[in-house]
Amino acid sequence: MSVLITGGAGYIGSHMVWELIEAGQEVVVVDNLSTGFRWAVADKAHFVQGDAGDMELLANTISTYNVDAIIHFAGSIVVPESIEDPLGYYLNNTIKSRALIAAAVKGGVKHFIFSSTAAVYGMPDTNPVHEDAPLNPISPYGSSKMMTEIMLTDTSFAHNLNFVALRYFNVAGADAKGRTGQSTPHATHLIKVTSQAALGDRDKLLVFGTDYDTPDGTCIRDYIHVSDLVSAHLRALEHLRGNGENKILNCGYGNGYSVLEVVEAVKKAVGVDFTVELTDRRAGDPAALIAGADRIRKELGWQPQLDDLNTIVQHAYEWEKHLIENGLKV
Numbered sequence: 001m002s003v004l005i006t007g008g009a010g011y012i013g014s015h016m017v018w019e020l021i022e023a024g025q026e027v028v029v030v031d032n033l034s035t036g037f038r039w040a041v042a043d044k045a046h047f048v049q050g051d052a053g054d055m056e057l058l059a060n061t062i063s064t065y066n067v068d069a070i071i072h073f074a075g076s077i078v079v080p081e082s083i084e085d086p087l088g089y090y091l092n093n094t095i096k097s098r099a100l101i102a103a104a105v106k107g108g109v110k111h112f113i114f115s116s117t118a119a120v121y122g123m124p125d126t127n128p129v130h131e132d133a134p135l136n137p138i139s140p141y142g143s144s145k146m147m148t149e150i151m152l153t154d155t156s157f158a159h160n161l162n163f164v165a166l167r168y169f170n171v172a173g174a175d176a177k178g179r180t181g182q183s184t185p186h187a188t189h190l191i192k193v194t195s196q197a198a199l200g201d202r203d204k205l206l207v208f209g210t211d212y213d214t215p216d217g218t219c220i221r222d223y224i225h226v227s228d229l230v231s232a233h234l235r236a237l238e239h240l241r242g243n244g245e246n247k248i249l250n251c252g253y254g255n256g257y258s259v260l261e262v263v264e265a266v267k268k269a270v271g272v273d274f275t276v277e278l279t280d281r282r283a284g285d286p287a288a289l290i291a292g293a294d295r296i297r298k299e300l301g302w303q304p305q306l307d308d309l310n311t312i313v314q315h316a317y318e319w320e321k322h323l324i325e326n327g328l329k330v
Helices: 011-022 055-064 079-084 086-106 140-158 190-198 226-241 259-270 294-300 309-325
Strands: 002-006 027-031 046-049 067-072 111-117 162-168 170-172 205-208 223-225 247-251 276-279
Touching (some): 002 011, 011 226, 027 055, 067 226, 079 086, 079 140, 086 111, 086 140, 111 140, 111 226, 140 162, 162 226, 170 190, 170 226, 170 309, 190 205, 190 309, 223 309, 226 247, 226 294, 247 294, 259 309
Parallel strands (some): 002 027, 002 067, 027 046, 067 111, 111 162, 170 223, 205 276
């Protein structure tokens, strides 16, 4: 049996591949390399270059590698971009997910783990926000992910497929061993772009919105280390293979930091000052998103190991430095 990882050459997917290999799993990656990198995929993984919506390719891969579980990372993830290109997001995140789910059912795959998002909550009335909060996405990105959650729920009733959907809060950091990290060109992740500013790779850092209803006026987010996030996926896989029931769970720490707090953490960690420019809000950004994170600990036995903003910042900075020094930055 093997695990199929879509988007396994990307940021979170490449970390997941390492996590599974270290756990003794056989892994096959499907990635079209539109935003991922072939060098980011661990050598022991099988690699198939192709699209996660290509049903013929998926059918052949599932059969060839005797796939019993799929972890689906492939998709588009930038909220403002989704508002400008909603049809592109519904294609990548919803229509192609539908094709992948259909291929899983046809190929007899029993287990499915889905990379969802806290954006399904929109602008929650209270924080921390828990899994039973109303779903009210305010961007095509959030809506496209919510639709896939619905498809999985409906499909599980009709077919022999159990699933876990993990709603990510803000993923950050990089592999502590320096094997992989956030490498996508033009990434918008705050800790990554702040690290780039600290390294002089950007001439300034833009802070979008300073008039939110928060203590310092900037957005507050729950930052989760990517290595803790993939460990949650491994726990989810163990749960499903043990005939566990379907679950939809938040992935975060339950701690919130403002944009300006993150900026100061980066400056302190690396001992470098840089230009910060305050500008207008972006479309689709809620004032605060903090995870109600108790359920995943209780129901999957997940225990995060890297719940520390300074550690997250340091790992992200070291990876960004590695990209520049090794000519890997695109």
